[in-house]
Amino acid sequence: MTVAITLLLIMVILFCLSYPWLRPRASTSSPRVNNSQATSIKTLEDDIEQDIKRLRQTGKPARGEEDIEQDIKQLRQTGKPARGVCRKCGAEYPKEGRFCPQCGTKL
Amino acid sequence: MADIGYIALILGFLVSIYTATASFVSQRKHYQKLAASARNGIYVTFGLVSLAVAALLYAMVTHDFRVEYVASYTSRDMSLPYLFSALWAGNSGSLLLWGWLISLFSVAVVLWKRASTKELIPYVSSVVMVATAFFLLLLIFVVNPFTKLSSIPLDGTGLNPLLQNPGMIIHPPTLLAGFAGLTIPFAFAIAALVTNRTDRDWLADLRRWVLISWIFLSIGNVLGAWWAYVELGWGGYWAWDPVENSSLIPWLVATALLHSIIMQRTRGRQKLWTIVLIIAAFNLPILATFLTRTGVLSSVHAFPDTGMGPLFLGFMGLNVIGSSILVYNRRHLLQSDQASDSLLSKEGSLQVSNIIFIIATAIVLVGTLFPLLIEVFGGDKANLQPHFFNITVGPVFLVTILLMGICTLIGWKRTNLLTSLRGFALPLVVASILGLTLAFATSTAVWAVFSFSLCAFLVCAVLVEVYRGIMTRSKVRGENPLKAFGGSLWSNKPRYGAMIVHLGIAVIAIGVIGSSALQVEKEVSLTPGQSATINQYTITYTGIQTRSTSSMDIVAATMSVKNGGALIGEMVPEKLFHHNFEQPVTEVAIRSTLREDLYIALAGWDADGTAAFQIMVKPAVKWIWIGGGFLLCGGLIALWTQKKLALRTSVR
Numbered sequence: 240m241t242v243a244i245t246l247l248l249i250m251v252i253l254f255c256l257s258y259p260w261l262r263p264r265a266s267t268s269s270p271r272v273n274n275s276q277a278t279s280i281k282t283l284e285d286d287i288e289q290d291i292k293r294l295r296q297t298g299k300p301a302r303g304e305e306d307i308e309q310d311i312k313q314l315r316q317t318g319k320p321a322r323g324v325c326r327k328c329g330a331e332y333p334k335e336g337r338f339c340p341q342c343g344t345k346l
Numbered sequence: 347m348a349d350i351g352y353i354a355l356i357l358g359f360l361v362s363i364y365t366a367t368a369s370f371v372s373q374r375k376h377y378q379k380l381a382a383s384a385r386n387g388i389y390v391t392f393g394l395v396s397l398a399v400a401a402l403l404y405a406m407v408t409h410d411f412r413v414e415y416v417a418s419y420t421s422r423d424m425s426l427p428y429l430f431s432a433l434w435a436g437n438s439g440s441l442l443l444w445g446w447l448i449s450l451f452s453v454a455v456v457l458w459k460r461a462s463t464k465e466l467i468p469y470v471s472s473v474v475m476v477a478t479a480f481f482l483l484l485l486i487f488v489v490n491p492f493t494k495l496s497s498i499p500l501d502g503t504g505l506n507p508l509l510q511n512p513g514m515i516i517h518p519p520t521l522l523a524g525f526a527g528l529t530i531p532f533a534f535a536i537a538a539l540v541t542n543r544t545d546r547d548w549l550a551d552l553r554r555w556v557l558i559s560w561i562f563l564s565i566g567n568v569l570g571a572w573w574a575y576v577e578l579g580w581g582g583y584w585a586w587d588p589v590e591n592s593s594l595i596p597w598l599v600a601t602a603l604l605h606s607i608i609m610q611r612t613r614g615r616q617k618l619w620t621i622v623l624i625i626a627a628f629n630l631p632i633l634a635t636f637l638t639r640t641g642v643l644s645s646v647h648a649f650p651d652t653g654m655g656p657l658f659l660g661f662m663g664l665n666v667i668g669s670s671i672l673v674y675n676r677r678h679l680l681q682s683d684q685a686s687d688s689l690l691s692k693e694g695s696l697q698v699s700n701i702i703f704i705i706a707t708a709i710v711l712v713g714t715l716f717p718l719l720i721e722v723f724g725g726d727k728a729n730l731q732p733h734f735f736n737i738t739v740g741p742v743f744l745v746t747i748l749l750m751g752i753c754t755l756i757g758w759k760r761t762n763l764l765t766s767l768r769g770f771a772l773p774l775v776v777a778s779i780l781g782l783t784l785a786f787a788t789s790t791a792v793w794a795v796f797s798f799s800l801c802a803f804l805v806c807a808v809l810v811e812v813y814r815g816i817m818t819r820s821k822v823r824g825e826n827p828l829k830a831f832g833g834s835l836w837s838n839k840p841r842y843g844a845m846i847v848h849l850g851i852a853v854i855a856i857g858v859i860g861s862s863a864l865q866v867e868k869e870v871s872l873t874p875g876q877s878a879t880i881n882q883y884t885i886t887y888t889g890i891q892t893r894s895t896s897s898m899d900i901v902a903a904t905m906s907v908k909n910g911g912a913l914i915g916e917m918v919p920e921k922l923f924h925h926n927f928e929q930p931v932t933e934v935a936i937r938s939t940l941r942e943d944l945y946i947a948l949a950g951w952d953a954d955g956t957a958a959f960q961i962m963v964k965p966a967v968k969w970i971w972i973g974g975g976f977l978l979c980g981g982l983i984a985l986w987t988q989k990k991l992a993l994r995t996s997v998r
Contacts, residue, residue, distance in 0.1 A: 241349045248357060248394075255390050256364065259382035 348413045351401025352492040358394035359482040361387050362449075366475035373468035381468060388456055388471055391478060392449040399446050402439065402491055406432055411502050414493045415439060421504030421926065423897050427515055432505055434518040437639055437652060438491035443519065445481030447526035448474060451555075455530055462547040469537030470530070477529045480661050488654050504897075507924045507931040513573030521566030521593050525631040527559030528596060531603070532628035532665075535621050539672045544679040549611045552620075554985065556603050556627075561981035563597040568854075568974030579932030579947045581867070581962050583970065586735040591714040592634025595707055599627040602703035605696050612758070613693055615682040618673075619700065625669045630711075632662050637714070695753040702749060706742045710735065736862075747800045747855055750848045751807040773806035794863035797855070804852040808845050835983070843984025850976025853969050860966030861943075869949070871958045881963045883944055884908040885917075890951055899923040903948050903957050907937065919948040919959065943967045 254261070365387030372381035402415065406429050411417040419432040419439070434440040452474040459467050485491060505514075534552050538544060570593065571583035584590060603623040609616040636658035673680070712719075716730050755769045781799035784790050790798075812831070815838075819830040835842045870878040872887040879885075888904040902920045906913065917935035924931065937944040942965040951957040 241353070244350055245353050248353065248397075252357060252361060252390055252394075255386045256361070256383050258386060259379040 347401045347404050348410065348492040348494065351398045352490065354394045354397040354401065355482055355486050358391050358398065359479055359486055361394060362391045362475045362479040362482060365391060366472045366479065369468040369472040369475065373465070384468065384471060385456060388452050388475070391475065392453045395446045395449045395478070395482070399433070399442060402442065403430065403433060409502070411499050412494050414495050415491045417495060417499050417502045419502070419505055421502040424504060428505055428510055431515045434522065435505055435509055438485060438489035440518060440522060441481055441489060442485055442491055444522050444526055445478055445485065447523050448478050448481065448529050451526060451530050452478065460551065463551050466534060466537040466541060466543065466548060469540050470533040473533035473536045474529055484654055484657060488657065489652050504926045507922060507927055508577055511573055511577045513569055513577065517566055517569040517573055520562045520569060524559045524563035524566055525596065527555060527562055528600065528627045528631065530555040531624045535624040536669060536672065539621070539676045542676065542679060544617055544676070546611055549607055553604070553607050553611070556600055556607065557981060557985050560597070560600045560604060561978060561985065563593065563600060564977040564981065565974065567593055567597055568971065568977065572971055575967070576934065576936065579934050581945055581947070581960065581964070586713070586732045588714050588729070589638050591710050592631065592638060595634060595710055596627055596631045598703050598707045598710070599623055599630060602700045603627055605700050609693060609696055615693065616697070617682060618680040621673055621680060625666065629662055629665050632658060636662065690756070692753060692756050692758045695749055695756055699746065699749045699753060702742060702746050706739055709738045709742065713738070743855070744797055744800055747804050747852065750851065751804040754807045754811050754845065754848060769810070772810055773803045776806045777803035791863050794859055797859045801852045801855050801859070805849060808849050812845065839986050840984045843980045846976055846980030846983060850973045850980055853976055854973030857966045857969035857973060860969070861964045864965040866963045868961045869958065870961060871956060873956045878961060880961050882910045883963065885946070885961060887957060890955055890957055897925055901948070901951065903951070903959070905935070905946060907944065917944070917946050919946045921948050938968055940968055941965065
């Protein structure tokens with residue numbers, strides 16, 4: 240009985256200490272998230288999915304270099320990104336938006 | 347289950363060594379996965395030490411007398427609370443609890459960390475794990491609590507009757523929690539020195555842990571005094587015994603440390619003081635444990651020598667030498683940010699207070715080590731009498747009370763002498779009136795009159811400061827005084843917490859001075875029906891009865907007590923003869939009021955019913971315990987602020 244419990248203890252200890260190396264790769268790179276972060280991740284995944292879809296259909300990426308350049312220009316001029324992601328709920332907001340359309344947080 | 351407990355200790359030791367190394371290496375080399383593994387190691391160590399504690403408790407509750415510790419400190423007739431308290435009744439059990447508390451606090455450090463001190467945590471964990479490993483090493487190789495007996499007794503020896511008191515359930519664990527808690531500030535200090543961090547960011551964490559330890563030590567000391575008073579039957583509460591001193595010394599150093607942290611946080615000064623005090627606060631309990639658990643000093647609380655001495659000395663030497671080298675190498679970082687301030691300022695009085703605390707610590711330490719020093723120089727080993735401590739430490743404490751009053755009223759930075767004197771006027775007048783009244787209207791000793799005046803000065807200073815705060819807030823915000831008081835307390839908890847603590851010290855001092863200077867004592871021999879008079883009390887001895895229980899024989903004397911002619915009740919002092927223990931235990935009868943305690947102990951008796959009694963009237967003793975409550979409340983209020991304080995500190 241004592242031997243069995245000792246072996247069990249050793250196994251649990253080894254598992255706990257080596258867990259950082261045993262964790263699946265995806266979970267090691269993604270931090271623990273709360274609801275709002277989960278929303279933003281979900282939005283991001285949806286976006287990526289749409290981009291891939293569009294890329295397959297048109298053979299072109301969803302956002303070209305021109306779009307990115309325009310965004311950078313606007314960011315330099317206004318100090319605000321063309322489209323942003325709300326820090327609280329993760330929803331995207333439009334260029335002129337002052338409040339998040341989803342949760343109402345001041346942007 | 348005992349085997350499992352011992353195996354858990356061994357595994358805990360191995361994991362703590364791994365965790366200490368992994369924490370250190372991961373931070374040096376920036377190995378994230380190793381850091382995560384070390385973090386898990388802290389939880390695993392705590393789990394394993396908890397398993398060992400649970401195994402010992404299980405053995406006690408199930409009366410597994412194969413285990414020597416269980417057979418030595420428990421018996422079948424003990425109630426469940428005392429069975430649990432037997433965990434810390436013996437040497438190995440209390441060391442196990444100490445180690446468990448350190449591992450518990452290490453978990454709290456990891457869970458409680460702040461972003462600004464995140465980089466310190468791996469080093470903190472490393473140091474704390476080394477301390478845990480040291481205690482586990484002792485438990486595995488020197489004082490194994492799971493040692494088995496070759497023959498199994500039918501019943502255990504049981505807990506010493508003197509330890510069968512509610513005080514036993516709370517007093518030792520609180521003191522041990524205080525000692526264990528001081529490991530964390532030490533670990534933070536080492537981490538700060540290793541990472542060259544002597545800024546103010548880590549001071550919030552440091553203050554929190556020092557304050558937690560300080561609260562535990564305060565409560566532990568007051569409870570110890572209460573236990574001695576109600577249980578030991580000699581009429582006192584503090585005997586300057588080496589073990590008592592060894593719990594007072596860390597308290598004094600922790601108190602100095604708290605003041606030093608205030609100085610560093612607010613003025614960027616006393617950085618070196620803070621570090622040195624932290625090192626002292628961690629190592630002094632270990633020194634005291636070495637002295638009282640290795641047969642070096644004799645004490646009523648001491649444990650017999652079990653061969654732990656070299657290990658304790660080695661660990662302490664490693665701590666002191668290692669941290670001294672680190673301090674020396676980082677001395678350029680420990681310079682004060684600002685030049686010295688005027689003595690007539692809060693900084694000045696805080697500095698002087700710290701010096702006074704260090705003097706008090708040095709006196710108590712040298713007094714405790716005196717038998718050892720005498721022996722080294724070829725003399726006969728003998729403990730110093732309490733009188734030595736009373737006449738040396740007493741005046742130092744009185745100066746501290748005066749400084750507490752000054753510190754409460756005086757402002758930061760250079761203060762105008764005239765403005766300061768105006769603030770002092772009322773407390774000085776009150777203290778003087780009280781002193782003159784006591785001197786001329788009573789026969790109180792001069793030192794007591796002076797001491798009471800100082801206490802009145804401190805109490806008045808605190809009340810004046812609170813009143814000022816209320817009035818200012820009331821004026822500015824238009825609030826009623828009660829709301830203004832609540833608001834002031836809520837918005838400035840560290841300050842008001844400190845004031846409550848200072849008030850508590852004054853209240854304790856009033857109790858100590860009153861019970862020492864105004865005590866009246868009589869030793870009387872009475873036959874049934876005879877009376878003795880002491881102050882306004884008339885005590886009539888009615889008779890003596892004997893009864894037996896399964897574990898002891900009890901001899902009880904019945905006394906009817908009159909206060910100024912009016913009957914106020916019966917008091918029954920007893921003598922207990924436990925079957926398992928040779929020495930009888932005195933159960934004193936105490937009638938306690940806010941004004942004074944009437945204390946009767948049964949000293950002896952004859953077959954014809956004549957009995958000898960020790961009767962004492964001890965004024966103001968209850969105020970010592972009330973003062974302990976003030977310390978707890980003030981400490982908790984000061985601790986409550988941490989979130990805001992941490993934010994403020996990190997913003998700076």
